[in-house]
Amino acid sequence: MILLVDDTPENLISLKKVLESHNFEVDTASSGKEALKKVLKNSYVLIILDVQMPEMDGFEVAEAISGYSKAKDTAIIFLSAANTDFKFIEKGYSSGALDYITKPVSINLLLLKIKTFYRIYEQSRKLNEMQKTLLAEIETRKNAESKKDEFMSIASHELKTPLTSIKGYMQLLERSIDKGDIEIVKKHLNKAKLQIEKLNGLIADLLDVSKIDSGKLKFNKQLFSVDTLTDNILEVIQQSNPTFKIEKIGNANCEIFADEMRIEQVIVNFLTNAIKYSPNADRAQLKVDVIDDKLFVSVKDFGLGMLPEQQKQVFEKFYRIEETSHRFQGLGIGLYISAEIIRRHDGEIGVRSEYGNGSEFYFSIPINQPQ
Incomplete structure (x- = not known):
């Protein structure tokens, strides 16, 4: 919007009509004081300011505007009939004016200058937006890189832990076999098997993240019984x-109609998290329901709970709650994978969650998906 400032009403009316006829949005002020009040309330792209005005001349208005943080970068064009000497023109430019035009004004020249300024202003605005976007992108990339470095460190540790355990159990097995102690051999074998399963799960999660990132996570959808699935899951978990x-x-x-293995993966993730993050509780609830042709599944625990800001990030890749990361193992990708699985089922x-009072993770998916 353009602000016209002139103490002569006919000048304001005529110039306003001309500018509006060329699709410019125009506001007016008949004195310096009125102009300053309007500058405080509104944002202007350009101010066309008469130099010779009573009480407060154009130079004083320009100096006052430069002191306003909101309007200090607003462009000003001076119009003057009386003060046409070079010293006044120099003063106009030194006060930060974009231009100093003497009267009588050539309307065509003024329009050309205004259009040129608007074009420059628009280009400058777009460049500033691009700069902000680039800076935001750089900051985002730095934070992805930071999370990735942290993830690689965690992943290396998490993968090394079961490998070290497996190596230890293998050494114990060798000694037990030499002694012929079959019961101890079976015990060590079972423990090694658990560590292998854990290692296999970690590798599977890493592969799933890689497939999600490359758009290659595949789904095999078919009809299956939800209750049979949940009962089987509960049996294994218990x-x-x-x-x-x-x-x-x-x-x-x-x-x-869905990918049974992937839906099982989500429910198992919810249940194992409920157990993991409930160190002082010994129970959880699995709720299953169908409402309006949608399957609703939730797992409610009675554990640590989360703060509101943590709830917003918990489904992000590599996210781990800082205050619990040193107490509980994990890669911070299970819920990220679960979210992608549910999203791919149009769910x-x-x-x-309430901090200190547990959490309830849930999902819903349409029952009648396209086959």
């Missing part, structure tokens, strides 16, 4: 964690 009670609430009583995933 066998692995006999002291932890998982209560199932509700049933789906239907089949769903929704989320969490409700």
Whole structure:
């Protein structure tokens, strides 16, 4: 918007009409004081300012405007009939004016200058936006890189831990075999097997992240019973964690067309997290329901809970809650993979949590997906 400042009403009216006829948005002020009030309230791209005005001349107005942080970069064009000497023109430019035009004004010349300024202003605005975008992109990349470096360090540690354990159990097995102690051999074999399964899970998660990033995560959708799936999951989880009670609430009583293995992966992730992050609790709830042709599944724990800002980031790649990262193992990618799986089933995933009072992770997906 352009602000015209002139103490002569006919000058304001005539110039305003001309500018508006060329599709410029125009505001007016009949004195320096009125102009300053308007500059404080509104944002202007350009101010066309008469030099010779009573009480407060154009130079004084320009100096006052330069002191306003909001308008200090607003361009000013001076118009003057009386002060046409070079010293006044020099003063106009030194006060920060874009131009100093003497009256009588050539309307065509003034329009040309205004259009040129608007073009420069628009280019400058776009360059500033590009600069802000680039700076934001640089900052984002630095933070991705930072998370990636942290992830690589964590991944190396997490992969090394089961490998070290497997190596130790193999050494124990050699000694036990030499002694012929079959029961101890079986015990060490079972422990080594658990570490191998853990290692296999970590590698599978890493491969899934790589597939997501490259757009190659594949799905094999078919009809299956939701209740059979959840019952099987609970049986396996309970066998692995006999002291932890998982209560199932509700049933789906239907089949769903989806990738059974991937949906199992999400539910298992929810349940294992519920166990992991509930060091002082011994129970969790698995809720299953169907509402409006959508399957709803949630896992509620009674553990540590999360702060609101943590809930916003928990499904991001490599995210680990800082205050618990030293207490609990993990790569920070399980929930990221789960979110991608649910998204690829046209579903929704989320969490409700209260710090210190547990969390409830949930997802919903349409039952009747295109086959």
